[in-house]
Amino acid sequence: MSVFLIDGGIPLKGTVRISGAKNAILPALAACLLTDGKTVLKDVPNLEDVHTMCNLLASLGARVNFNVEKREITIETTSVIEDTAPYELVNTMRASFLVMGPLLARKGRARVPLPGGCAIGSRPVDLHLKGFSALGATITTGHGYVEARVNGRLTGARIYLDFPSVGATENILMAAVLAKGQTVIENAASEPEIVDLATMLVSMGANVTGAGTDTIRVIGTDKLHPTEHMVIPDRIEAGTYMLAAAMTGGEVNIENTMADHLKPVIAKLREAGVEITEEFNRINVRAVRRPKAVDVKTHPYPGFPTDMQAQMTAFLSQAEGTSMVVETIFENRFMHINELKRMGARIKIDGRTAIIEGGVQLMGAQVRATDLRAGAALVLAGLCAKDRTEISEIHHVDRGYEAMEQKLRALGARIVRV
Ligand code: EPZ
Numbered sequence: 001m002s003v004f005l006i007d008g009g010i011p012l013k014g015t016v017r018i019s020g021a022k023n024a025i026l027p028a029l030a031a032c033l034l035t036d037g038k039t040v041l042k043d044v045p046n047l048e049d050v051h052t053m054c055n056l057l058a059s060l061g062a063r064v065n066f067n068v069e070k071r072e073i074t075i076e077t078t079s080v081i082e083d084t085a086p087y088e089l090v091n092t093m094r095a096s097f098l099v100m101g102p103l104l105a106r107k108g109r110a111r112v113p114l115p116g117g118c119a120i121g122s123r124p125v126d127l128h129l130k131g132f133s134a135l136g137a138t139i140t141t142g143h144g145y146v147e148a149r150v151n152g153r154l155t156g157a158r159i160y161l162d163f164p165s166v167g168a169t170e171n172i173l174m175a176a177v178l179a180k181g182q183t184v185i186e187n188a189a190s191e192p193e194i195v196d197l198a199t200m201l202v203s204m205g206a207n208v209t210g211a212g213t214d215t216i217r218v219i220g221t222d223k224l225h226p227t228e229h230m231v232i233p234d235r236i237e238a239g240t241y242m243l244a245a246a247m248t249g250g251e252v253n254i255e256n257t258m259a260d261h262l263k264p265v266i267a268k269l270r271e272a273g274v275e276i277t278e279e280f281n282r283i284n285v286r287a288v289r290r291p292k293a294v295d296v297k298t299h300p301y302p303g304f305p306t307d308m309q310a311q312m313t314a315f316l317s318q319a320e321g322t323s324m325v326v327e328t329i330f331e332n333r334f335m336h337i338n339e340l341k342r343m344g345a346r347i348k349i350d351g352r353t354a355i356i357e358g359g360v361q362l363m364g365a366q367v368r369a370t371d372l373r374a375g376a377a378l379v380l381a382g383l384c385a386k387d388r389t390e391i392s393e394i395h396h397v398d399r400g401y402e403a404m405e406q407k408l409r410a411l412g413a414r415i416v417r418v
Pocket of ligand 1: 022023026095121122123124125126127128129163164165166167168189306307329330331372373400
């Protein structure tokens, strides 16, 4: 297994280009199942999770061609004959569960292994299933699989989500676009990735309004047609590089990003004393002084994103003063903290709250990535630490960060993958 070796202490300087969003491309790939013919997705990042989703679509009978150099995926779905997703792929990546809505809508039946929990939490899918049954599907579970089946067509319904779940909103939306009649999803998630999915569905001929608000309205259509779609830039990758610049006392231009999607991160960094300049599709981050401690609480969009919590915890270990971080979304998303403490961070955990004593000089150490964003947090810590940090299990990082060591080296960081 490869590891990252990082020699910290270099202020990052230069320009980094952000890739297409992992959490937009995964639902976009699932949405291809809603139609026959050839769909083209553009500005696709070369990520482990993207390859996993491509393999899943291929296992259902689609013909998938991922041209990594051109950053383009072509998906031919006329030959989708299967309606069962294989266990080993769903077990690798929870987002595989997003094929359930499209398969149910298109074929009237979908069998998908119940996704297991993962490092950050139990990750139930009850809201997804509640939505499918409201649309007229019969849900049965057994032998680790869940099956949704409908005779004929799904019927539009009014669905209230107990929690604004991103995945449930996406899955239900993809089922509703081919249902008969109108569907209203209330207390829906409003993340930019939801808006991006709705944009793609509308370009396929769907009738969707309200994406980006907490109420999404759908008028079902009989058939959708293939489309070409370019996914939005990855706001979490962008936020991660913003913190890298701020933590190392550098100055970095983050290109191909939408400041509008990063408001809570920009607000918190400005509160911490980081100088941030926003331009049309670029953000300039300049660390003019040691950052000040700030308090952070994760919330569904437009609140502070849970996917930035681990990276922010690492950043606050360098701030002056004591910070408080509260993780309200997932029940076990502090796995990075024990690893950061091995590097000298002074952090106390009390339930869902982490108290971070700032101003600590982190020391290089051997640490382990436990999940995708925890791995990113450890890379950030390594960039500031004295001497050498060795990070193992970096396949977690490869799931969501394209060419991370190349992008960091281009900014002056001393990082290699061995
Ligand atoms: C998406 O996961 C993202 N993944 C996650 O990013 C992100 O952390 C999360 O949204 C929150 O923003 C993708 O988009 C592929 P949720 P998802 O359903 O859809 C509870 C990353 O690092 N819940 O919004 O699984 C659940 O337990 C990944 O890129 C239910 O109770 O997140 C959790 O506490 C990690 N019942 C909360 O909602 C359900 O049916 C948020 O989950 C569904 C969810």
